[in-house]
């Protein structure tokens with residue numbers, strides 16, 4: 475049996491158990507080794523923080539570079555709050571992390587902070603984030619006193635607030651957020667839920683100077699774990715077959731870039747800039763595509779990663 479099939483079966487079973495997320499964390503930690511905070515993951519997500527900040531600076535309207543963004547929101551932060559801490563260092567005054575599950579912990583935030591300290595000591599942190607005066611001192615002080623601080627103390631010092639809630643209804647006023655972002659999260663949300671979430675983002679993001687920036691990884695995530703299949707493997711299945719394979723622990727909607735463009739268009743959210751990874755059409759041709767995908771242009775289906783940037787003044 476292929477490794478990815480085994481993983482799909484185990485995740486499917488876990489998804490039916492109470493405390494599925496916790497069990498999945500332990501499964502990934504001890505079996506698939508998918509939750510260790512590797513350098514590759516840390517610097518990739520720090521790169522996302524940099525790219526969101528650059529997108530914000532390029533597309534904001536009235537603010538100067540030094541005071542944008544003041545308020546940020548990340549959807550689906552996950553286990554390690556790398557992007558929120560990046561925004562804190564860049565000077566943000568309020569950073570919301572919206573997730574359906576509270577996936578961080580004191581241990582995981584400590585690990586994340588220690589990676590930032592390490593990046594600072596290696597002299598590479600400033601390649602990613604223009605650290606605001608005073609912010610690094612707060613982070614280093616947190617790290618030095620980490621034993622005495624509670625998770626709540628750490629989050630307060632880093633100006634991060636977790637909102638464990640349905641993102642379709644946020645407890646935030648209209649126009650209150652400067653920069654809304656997400657990383658590797660949209661692909662896990664089916665359109666019936668993603669559409670109202672984006673509608674809510676449109677409400678809370680500031681329409682004068684606000685920016686949205688979302689990274690989407692449209693590759694088959696089972697291929698990240700099993701290199702015997704390529705990143706288009708899941709496009710061979712019918713929707714019916716996929717419902718059996720997919721699971722609620724790490725669902726994959728299989729939306730392609732044109733589907734996301736369509737949702738944005740329907741909601742009147744501008745795509746001011748799109749940065750795509752073109753993908754590999756030759757690899758795609760090795761897969762017998764299901765009818766849902768076969769009518770689309772190959773170069774559109776092949777795009778595996780994208781960043782959608784929206785200048786909300788154009789909405």
Ligand SMILES: C[S@@+](CC[C@H](N)C(=O)[O-])C[C@H]1O[C@@H](n2cnc3c(N)ncnc32)[C@H](O)[C@@H]1O
Pocket residue numbers: 519549550551552553572573574575577639640641656657658659662663667
């Ligand atoms: C694959 S993880 C991405 C984690 C992290 N952003 C990264 O870059 O690796 C997807 C995250 O989205 C969250 N998520 C999934 N569906 C969601 C929803 N409808 N509303 C809020 N968060 C959601 C999950 O709980 C999880 O933390």
